[in-house]
Amino acid sequence: DDAIAGEKITLTGKGTGDGHKVKESSHSTDVEAKSGASGGDIGVAGAVAINVATGTTSASIADSADITLRDGQDADTGVGAANRGDVNVSSAATSNNVAKALPNAKAVGESVGVGVSFALNIGIQSTESLIAGTATLSGANNVGASAAGNHVMFTQAKAGAGAGESGTAVGGAVALSISDNDNLVLVEASTTALDVDGNLVLSASNSNVQKTKSDADTEGGETGVGIAFGLGVVEDDTRARLLRDVSTGPATAGNVEVLATSEIDAKMETFGSATGAAEEDDGGNTADEETDAQTGHAAGASGTTIEDPDVDGRVTEANSEATTQTTNPGETVETPAGEGGETGGATTATQGGTVRVAGAIGVTILTPDVVAEVADGLTIDADGDMQVKALNEADAETQAIGLAFASDADTSVGAAVAVNVGVLNASATVGDGTITTGSLTVEGGTPDTENNEFKTLALAGGGSSQDDSGSNTTAVAGSAGINVLVSNTTVAVADDATINATAGNVDLIARQDIALQNIAGGAALTQSDSGTSVGVGIGVNFVDNNTSARIGADTDIDATGDVTVVAHSSLSPAEIVVPILDFETGLFVSSLVVGAAIATGGADTGAGSAAIDVLLLDTLASIGEGADVDAGNDVTVRAVDDTEMFTLAGALAGSLKGAGIGVGLNVTVMVKNTEAWIEASDTSTPTD
Secondary structure (H helix, E strand, C coil): CCCCCCCCCCCCCCCCCCCCCCCCCCEEEEEEEEECCECCCEEEEEEEEEEEEEEEEEEEECCCCEEECCCCCCCCCCCCHHHCCCEEEEEEEEEEEEEEEEECCCEEECCEEEEEEEEEEEEEEEEEEEECCCCEEECECCEEEEEEEEEEEEEEEEEEEEECCCCEEEEEEEEEEEEEEEEEEEECCCCCCECECCCEEEEEEEEEEEEEEEEEEEEECCEEEEEEEEEEEECCEEEEEECCCECCCCCCECCEEEEEEEEEEEEEEEEEEEECCCCHHHCCCCHHHHHHHHHHHHHHHHCCCCCCCCHHHHHHHHHHHHHHHHHCCCCCCCCCCCCCCCCCCCCCCCCCCEEEEEEEEEEEEECCEEEEEECCCCEEEECCEEEEEEEEEEEEEEEEEEEEEECCEEEEEEEEEEEEEEEEEEEEEECCCEEEECEEEEEEECCCCCCEEEEEEEEEEEEECCCCCCCEEEEEEEEEEEEEEEEEEEEEECCCCEEEECCCCEEEEEEEEEEEEEEEEEEEEECCCEEEEEEEEEEEEEEEEEEEEEECCCCEEEECCCEEEEEEEEEEEEEEEECCCCEEEEEEECEEEEEEEEECCCCEEEEEEEEEEEEEEEEEEEECCCCEEEECCCEEEEEEEEECCCEEEEEEEEECCCCEEEEEEEEEEEEEEEEEEECCCEEECCCC
């Protein structure tokens, strides 16, 4: 985490060997804004950090290029055909984007303290390797084209504010991270084939680590508001596309690989708090001492003179004037007799109630597209292993914590919302051409032994320990955790395709494994003799997962080994990891939702929780109508769906004297369609 955030790290080992190097080969941008200190009657501090980094990295064999490699037949060279030259078209982009908006110190003012931070981080990188359609390539041994993107983004906004006893403190932090990276390998359509005598490897890869933090903290004041908002967006596309014939002449290719892989890890942390200032008896400063300290700090930082507002002196003057006006309304230096009427003095005193509001909202959105494609109408002649793979792994973790508490608060409201949205598309397809190869594997979705993990954590707390006789307080805490995941995994051999595997299997594998977790808790506490305490937690999981593997209609498939069509999907709970400590508990849950409201006095309490799961799961494996499938061993068509959900929803409402109401709701809607079938086709094995 320190390295991602741009902080220094310690190398703990010297390694081995003597060729050590510290080398940087990346596009790095780093922007940091710090707000200054502020003091006096009104304190305002703001920091804005904006980082926009774009780049294009490309490698190509361009239009009309004519490349002939040494063919080994020239008697003068004495070089055999096995020593044909290799062709490699390679592009790679590595980026590291950092944006930080931080306070140098809290913005503190006696009457008003405002601290605001805004950080915006945008990274847009395009990596492309191209073999153009009008380029000719002959006499090559191995041909490779690769486009690799490796990206890291860190965004942080932090704000703090404080105010005097009767003042207003407002803290706001906004952190926005946006990644939009494209990785493309493309062999364009052409009237001529690629002349490859060795291996043909097309590989597009993407790695993206994004971390976003937003923190707003307020302390003291009669009114305190701390709001943090964070948004992380990753919209990365990774595509490998073969649109051209391969080795249709005398040469025969070895292995043919069309690979697209993407790995995304996004983490969001938002924290909003509004608390009371430390009491003098507990080591805190008086209002005058705190303002003196902040004013002095601001003066020193700015190099100017800032007048001390003399809080204690002004309070004394105000109290003296209040006493005078109560006993003799209207008294001034010019009218010492006042209004001349007896009012009887004041018999009651009115004191404004304190308010604490804290909110945290975190949103993470992932929309990767991963495509590996062998186009329609192609002819490919190879004798090695052919692989067409689109592998997509995406992890999102969003945390939102909102805490509002003060010992003297009349009203405290804590709210937290954590949202994950994932739209994951993976497609590995072979078109309706004619392919001769040793074996064929078409695979899409989650890499084997991995999963797509989506986790939300929303915790909210609101409370007051005010226990004065006759006090009437309100404490409200509400949290919501929401996961929305739409996944489409497609693995297919198109209708009318002809596949001849001369030395192995034809395997189609579609796999989508998802781990899900949603933790939401709202807790409200009050010690007042009367009032209201409400705690609410809501957790929602929505999953629409479509996983399909298919050999199309009217295909002609011949394999000396097995022919396998498998669609496999799973949905399982994720492990609970303690925030901040990163402690792995060994406990796995899909949803844990709790609402709690406790009053140790006579306040009325209400607590509610709702866990809602909506699961739409389609897992399909098939061979289309009219297909002619001949296997040297087995023909297998299989669809498997493993679904496990572990959900807990609870509500606790307690009061020593007042009413207590607790309501828990747990709803699961599951629509599952798992099918494997062979339509009217001709399939044969040695046992037929």
